[in-house]
Amino acid sequence: MKINGSAALVTGANRGLGKAYARELVKRGAARVYGAARDPAAVTEPGVTPIALDVTDPERAAQVAAQCADVTLLVNNAGVMAASTFIGAPNLDAARLEMETNYFGTLRMCRAFAPVLAANGGGAIVNVLSVTSFYTNPFNASYGASKAAAWSLTNGVRLELHHQGTLVVAVHAGFIDTDMAALVDAPKISPESVAQQVFDAVEADRIEVLADERSRFIKASLSHDHELIYPPVQEFWDAAVKGTG
Numbered sequence: 001m002k003i004n005g006s007a008a009l010v011t012g013a014n015r016g017l018g019k020a021y022a023r024e025l026v027k028r029g030a031a032r033v034y035g036a037a038r039d040p041a042a043v044t045e046p047g048v049t050p051i052a053l054d055v056t057d058p059e060r061a062a063q064v065a066a067q068c069a070d071v072t073l074l075v076n077n078a079g080v081m082a083a084s085t086f087i088g089a090p091n092l093d094a095a096r097l098e099m100e101t102n103y104f105g106t107l108r109m110c111r112a113f114a115p116v117l118a119a120n121g122g123g124a125i126v127n128v129l130s131v132t133s134f135y136t137n138p139f140n141a142s143y144g145a146s147k148a149a150a151w152s153l154t155n156g157v158r159l160e161l162h163h164q165g166t167l168v169v170a171v172h173a174g175f176i177d178t179d180m181a182a183l184v185d186a187p188k189i190s191p192e193s194v195a196q197q198v199f200d201a202v203e204a205d206r207i208e209v210l211a212d213e214r215s216r217f218i219k220a221s222l223s224h225d226h227e228l229i230y231p232p233v234q235e236f237w238d239a240a241v242k243g244t245g
């Protein structure tokens with residue numbers, strides 16, 4: 001689909017990757033860019049229309065779909081990462097928050113906007129996933145589970161919306177240089193680069209973006225995950241547990 005002249009809605013548009021998406025959409029000539037955020041006053045990008053939205057709020061998601069009935073491109077970007085292990089976490093609160101935001105929030109938005117996209121000729125949905133959709137890292141274990149679930153839903157939504165001509169794009173990346181990865185001391189891709197790759201994919205009708213070397217390596221290694229992916233992750237985790245990492 002063409003970005004030029006489209007009407008797009010980006011969730012979590014107030015900072016990080018969502019802000020870069022909104023800016024890139026304006027740059028590419030989108031006729032309308034809705035910047036959805038829990039605090040709409042924090043959406044200050046020129047050319048972006050602020051919209052109040054918490055993706056965990058079902059009533060508000062339905063209201064936004066009714067209010068933004070011209071949308072042809074939905075970018076499900078809002079996400080949370082609690083850096084929580086499966087076994088060591090004190091309780092299930094982090095795992096539930098991540099699942100409620102990253103999985104149910106994305107599913108809720110896909111369901112709310114599917115009829116809007118159908119009415120507007122098909123359009124596209126972009127779901128921002130992660131390299132951790134493909135494998136588990138104990139450092140953000142329950143986040144990975146929520147992104148694996150969101151990967152599954154992305155593949156399913158693509159099948160279910162094929163009949164109405166909706167392009168459904170999965171975006172996977174390792175570390176992106178935003179608040180979410182602020183404490184990570186490792187190579188990071190810029191949010192601007194991710195935004196450019198994603199909208200290039202949308203314009204070329206491509207269904208998957210592997211935005212960096214890490215996500216390309218991990219996806220290519222899946223059939224040998226226990227030989228290629230997990231041994232170094234285990235080694236790193238064991239060293240961290242012993243306090244030598």
Ligand SMILES: NC(=O)c1ccc[n+]([C@@H]2O[C@H](COP(=O)([O-])OP(=O)(O)OC[C@H]3O[C@@H](n4cnc5c(N)ncnc54)[C@H](OP(=O)(O)O)[C@@H]3O)[C@@H](O)[C@H]2O)c1
Binds near residue numbers: 081105174
């Ligand atoms: N950074 C990375 O290394 C990385 C790598 C791969 C994938 N991702 C994914 O990229 C996406 C964007 O993350 P980011 O890196 O830009 O992180 P970020 O800087 O922490 O931004 C997260 C955004 O999501 C919003 N958000 C969180 N919960 C929300 C909710 N319930 N309703 C509405 N908005 C909500 C935040 O809003 P508030 O300001 O209100 O908190 C913020 O705008 C996420 O889906 C993340 O999982 C990030």
